[in-house]
Amino acid sequence: MGSRLTEEQSAFVAAVADFAKRECGTRQQRDALTGDGRGAHHPGLYGRLAELGWLGVCLPEEYGGAGGGLADACLFLEETSYGMVPAGGFITTVIAAKAYERFGTEKQRHEVLSGVVRGDVLSIAMSEPEAGSDVGALRCRARRAADGTWLIDGQKTWISNAHCARSILLVARTGEDKHGGLTMFHLPADTPGVEVRGIDTMGGREVNDVFLTGVRLPADAVVGQVDDGWRQLMAGLNHERLFLASNMLGLARRAFDDALGYVREREQFGRPVGSFQALRHRVADLATEIECTRLLVRDVALDCDAQPDRLFPREASMAKLKATEVAKRAALEGMQMMGGYGYTTEFDMERHLRAAVVSTVYGGTSEIQRDVIGKTYGL
Template sequence: MGSRLTAQQSDFATAVRDFAKRECGTRERREELTRGGREPHNPTIYGMLADLGWLGVCLPEEYGGAGGGLADACVFLEETSYGLVPAGGFVTTVITAKAYERFGTERQRQEVLCGATRGAVLSIAMSEPAAGSDVGALRCRAEPRADGGWLINGQKTWISNAHIAESMLLVARTGTSGDKHKGLTMFHVPMDTPGVEVRGIETMGGREVNDVFLTDVRLPADAVVGEVDDGWRQLMAGLNHERLFLAAGMLGLARRAFDDAVAYVREREQFGRPIGSFQALRHRVADLATEIECTRLLVREVAADCDAEPDRLFPREASMAKLKATETAKRVALECMQMMGGYGYATEYGMERHLRAAVVSTVYGGTSEIQRDIIGKSYGL
């Protein structure tokens, strides 16, 4: 397939694009759906996506999914992001669901994957106050109980969508060997479990991330996802998915910011002609268009490679896709804001919101600095 979409994927992209235009195609409608941009996830819209069968785009058919691959999910993410569809719960949900697909028990898969295809939001909890980029330093502790269950105590922070999730995939420390990457375990935690407290963190992007406090949380023995003390390996197995999904979303955002700015500079006149006709802006548009196209080709090629070899890790390529897409989105939004002058800062046009979304993408899911370090190490440096 390479970087080209199949006929089926092209039709799917068109269908998602049409949905976005129909259901949230105006600024007024998007403001209504997101409470003025403060809520990036709208349950009604998300339910409609579930009814269309799109939320299970890359999940197995036996759990209500469509049985597609990563490339199909990337098409969905690119187009929903471009169309500004308020489905902010999808990325964490599909990342989490893929972990259950690989490592969960059949009972866990039935509960979690079927729930995800029906519209349930899932969250994954790794980061802590002292363990962000260095996930191996986490301290949230899971201790075995006499009845075979587990007792959890600790704090997680920057946890996306925990406030709207039905359950979260928690990574906690179960072993204390000398290697910090050993002794980590994944747990299935319904959000209504006694002792789980979610507190929102206010950010420029509205309500998206949270602190999660776990105080004497009791979990049954079958809450373990995968193998005890093998959480680090299991996390690494999902990095292709996480980084690609984030890259696809930012590719869509970069396209949207670019198209909005081009529409503006075609119409805005100064000195008797459209400002886009001036060489300074025309060349800037050319450079940004080229960067977006390079990003598109990279994201689609890596997705196709991952689908062709689903059991292989692509740490270098997935990090390249995430790094390129997020940094491109940030550059595009910033330069488009500059081209629009004062109107780029006005909430009326939305470019300032594009910029806020793009800037944070270079931080979450592994910062740009971490991605560069991974890529460098892959060359033996």
């Protein structure tokens, strides 16, 4: 991938890597920024990324962005993940921002996208207690009042970054048709009737329940068209799956490099443990898998940039499936190669594993990705 970058992209990657090394390069720095690994997002550091102009890397210039493509956003996600930069709010932000860019009104785009460039975090709320992989089964209801406003009641769950979001891209039911009755809404997080409750996970504070009780939104809060939310969601799957894939590609690289550094130094029976064939072959296999993943993610991103109006359901699902499964394998293999030390909180490998395992669940499980890929072959 490195040899295929433009000169500008190479400079961008180098700048992000330098920032990560300078601000998050030591365990002490990372612990201070994340509350000993319990937080995935640091507002202060995120604000500095905004000051550097990086949060708008793939947003239009008229809203303060850099005007880059999906490939540029993927590079940013990969490098910040590799550098363990606590900017966990960026993934949901860029996913939601691309939906506003494509379907929002000019007023919405100006407000939301300009805010993203300045450092606002966005969240997207789809999943519910009875609607996870089957998003079309959601029950959160938006009813149009006589004055044209919308009244919304319901619950969302597993909502990433809702606790630090300025606004939430809400998907609610406005009609009875399973897929044809969904609508997207622009929901400021401080709207009366919105309650965010954190869900404790082994990854720390990342996801939330969001309760909506008598929430009232203006008529112009609709993003796109009423009852067209399903089609709009499907149009953004390329973005979501690519961004998640890029994030996990960075984590896979970091887990690999951490394990490699350990087996080069750790000695048993008078020599580095990495010199034994059992570990040397593991390293070779992992390196090959990560390089294959890198090439796949990069190729899909470039295809999406070249044909922005085309859906790539097979390729985007392949990228998400491959990158998340490889990240999980890299962390598990890294823990095995490091032995007991990989299991301790003294080293980062256990953090890598916690972050990698859940990646095969969110954004569409690995099973869902395989099902999507299979259907594109007529199965």
